Amino acid sequence: MIRQERIPVEELVVDPVQARDEAWTNDKTDRQLAASVAEDGLLQNLIVRPIEHITDGMDLGDNSEASYAIVAGSRRYHAAMDAGYEAVPCKVLDADDLDAAWTSLLENTDRKDLSEQEIAQQLALIYELVRPRQEPAACPQCGEPVADGPALDAHYDQTDCTPRGDDDNVNLQSKAAAGNAAAGNAPTRFSTDRQAKCYLAQRFLGRTDDSAIALIEGHLRTAALPDSLQALFKTPDDRTTSERQTLENYGIETDTTLGSGEGKSGTSREIVALHDTVETDLADDAVDGTDAVLETVGSLTHPEMSEQELRRTLRDFRHDVTAAVETDAPATAQRQQFTETLQACAEELRETYEEVEPQRPFKKVDVLGPDTQRHSRWHAHAKQSREVSGHGELVRELYQERLETLAEQEGWE
Secondary structure, eight states: OEEEEEEEGGGEEEOTTOSOSSSOOOOHHHHHHHHHHHHHOOSSOEEEEEGGGSOTTOOOTTOTTOSEEEEEOHHHHHHHHHTTOSEEEEEEEOOOHHHHHHHHHHHHHHTTOOOHHHHHHHHHHHHHHHSOSSOOOBOTTTOOBOSSHHHHHHHHHHSSOOOOOHHHHHHHHHHHHHHHHHHTOOOOOOSSHHHHHHHHHHHHHSOOSHHHHHHHHHHHHHHTSOHHHHGGGSOGGGSOHHHHHHHHHTTOOTTOOOSOSSSOSOHHHHHHHHHHHHHHHSOTTTOOHHHHHHHHHHHHOOTTOOHHHHHHHHHHHHHHHHHHSOTTSOHHHHHHHHHHHHHHHHHHHHHHHHHHGGGOOOSSSOTTSHHHHHHHHHHHHHHHHHTOOOHHHHHHHHHHHHHHHHHHHHTOO
16 A cells, blocks of 8 residues: 655655665765755655564664655655755555565666665665575475575476476565565565575566576675675765775776676676685685775776776686686785786786777777777778778768668669
8 A cells, every 4th residue: 555645854764775875975966966856846756664664673873753764765855855845745655674675676776776786785685584594404395305405406406396486486475575564574585595586586687597596696796795896886976985095096996887787787797706716716815805806907997998898808817817826825926926917917908908099990899809909900001091080081981882882782773
């Protein structure tokens, strides 16, 4: 049941399960929103839920007098207060923690208003609400003992027992959550980790195939990264002063954001993989995983580099490190091997850009690929032979010639 009310601002507090990492920083973007609200009013209602639906123990900050928690619209709430509003229009939901977390995530992602880091953190919060508290001890169908969730998955592969369908799991969980919300109880948890991830994939992506599960797992791994690495995926305005200073110390531009926010960029996957490689394959006192990733990103990022190029560069460097570092070498030797590998990759990358960039015809191409370098040389030769100085003029000539050739071959009028 949804109802609409105008609620005094002093009765509102930001919900602890809302998706935004930092609701209001009073930066330029926030001030522009406040000015817009002051001039045009609130064009969208806030989404709130009664305080009594929040699980006991969740932190509500200093506002113990609030009656409602803001599930979605925290920036609009702060902008309204900044603009002098005494009450704001709200949609009131009777939602438990799980439904509120989903509402906050989906409402913001529908508006493309969250960074990849915020999406990862919100999915991790939801995952913690529905994942099993303990590993399964037996197959729910035949009763055969199993050691854990992966062992149960292996049991399903090797026997006639089958897990409940992913859609059935999602529907059962949704019904259980709705029933428990109405009763004021915590949501039902899944019996296996895979079921929980299937549920997240279905609700967030609308499918439960292997690639969808992989995307969910990627988000969860991003959420588990150290804070300094998660800062790479924040928007510039959402980074704290300390996070900006840390990135600057490693030569990383603080006015850019890694990751598409939709789990499709794959950059977070490469960051996680590099961090795990350093933490797993190198001695504990050789290279710190967080320092290694930040040093690598700072050293291997070029102003003209697309995110696809950066992702490929990070992957190639990780493979080079795996091949160069001797796992049984002393920590000091491993550190030197890591540093020398990074310096070699950075030097090779610099030479590549210096060689290709002056003749580079297109900005959104893979500058590291041999085809691109060959095409760039041909581009330079074509400009010289035709005595044209501009890229656009050359492209028009080549395009017209190609059209004339096609017309002659195909017999076009």
